[in-house]
Amino acid sequence: MDRLTRGFYERDALAVARDLIGCLFVRIGAEGSRVGVRLVETEAYRGPMDPGSHGYRGMTPRTRSMFGPPGRLYVYFTYGMHWCVNVVCGREGECEAVLLRAGEPILGREEMTRRRGGGPERLVASGPARLAQAMGIDRSDDGASLLRGGGFFCARDDQTDTYRDAEVSVTPRIGLAQGRGEDLPWRYVVAGSPFASRSHRAPRRARRTG
DNA sequence: TGTATGATTGGCT
DNA sequence: GCCAATCATACAT
Numbered sequence: 001m002d003r004l005t006r007g008f009y010e011r012d013a014l015a016v017a018r019d020l021i022g023c024l025f026v027r028i029g030a031e032g033s034r035v036g037v038r039l040v041e042t043e044a045y046r047g048p049m050d051p052g053s054h055g056y057r058g059m060t061p062r063t064r065s066m067f068g069p070p071g072r073l074y075v076y077f078t079y080g081m082h083w084c085v086n087v088v089c090g091r092e093g094e095c096e097a098v099l100l101r102a103g104e105p106i107l108g109r110e111e112m113t114r115r116r117g118g119g120p121e122r123l124v125a126s127g128p129a130r131l132a133q134a135m136g137i138d139r140s141d142d143g144a145s146l147l148r149g150g151g152f153f154c155a156r157d158d159q160t161d162t163y164r165d166a167e168v169s170v171t172p173r174i175g176l177a178q179g180r181g182e183d184l185p186w187r188y189v190v191a192g193s194p195f196a197s198r199s200h201r202a203p204r205r206a207r208r209t210g
Numbered sequence: 211t212g213t214a215t216g217a218t219t220g221g222c223t
Numbered sequence: 224g225c226c227a228a229t230c231a232t233a234c235a236t
């Protein structure tokens with residue numbers, strides 16, 4: 001299992017979002033303890049060309065890390081109570097990032113469940129704010145490095161198969177208002193994964209008409 | 211200084 | 224399915 005290096009992140013957010021599916025996202029804690037999830041849901045945010053991105057109107061104090069070098073975290077606070085975590089990608093000076101929306105708890109499951117206040121394991125990291133809370137990520141982790149020496153990393157997990165394209169669905173992103181690129185198919189999710197977040201646009205079940 | 215809004219979640223009907 | 228919680232942020236005044 002190898003830590004992904006800068007070249008992995010220094011690419012278009014769509015490529016990174018797709019390729020992070022099935023990877024482990026790990027936090028190295030005090031005394032080397034680790035918590036980590038296998039990513040099953042990601043979304044790409046693409047800067048000045050993307051009205052859904054926090055960086056659409058240029059850099060602000062909040063979005064500074066999204067414009068920085070790839071291979072770091074962009075962590076933001078929303079709805080007055082939730083933290084969400086992105087992986088910064090693209091080239092330095094660009095504004096590209098991948099929102100980590102959901103994962104399957106793998107390392108430190110007990111610790112993550114405790115941080116979430118209990119509940120079934122499939123819900124521990126099933127949503128961007130849940131994932132961040134489970135892994136103890138907050139403002140102090142904004143800008144943290146995923147590269148060598150950093151306290152976080154992503155890794156391809158060669159112990160198990162990575163997901164084939166046929167197993168990964170591509171859908172519009174979740175939670176965007178109209179006019180914010182709400183129809184762009186920039187979300188990647190493992191089809192049928194019990195660890196993925198509940199879609200706010202749940203596919204309607206077919207109805208018998210008569 | 212004022213105000214609208216949000217890359218969400220959890221609880222309730 | 225509906226909606227309140229709760230406040231940093233961005234932008235208007």
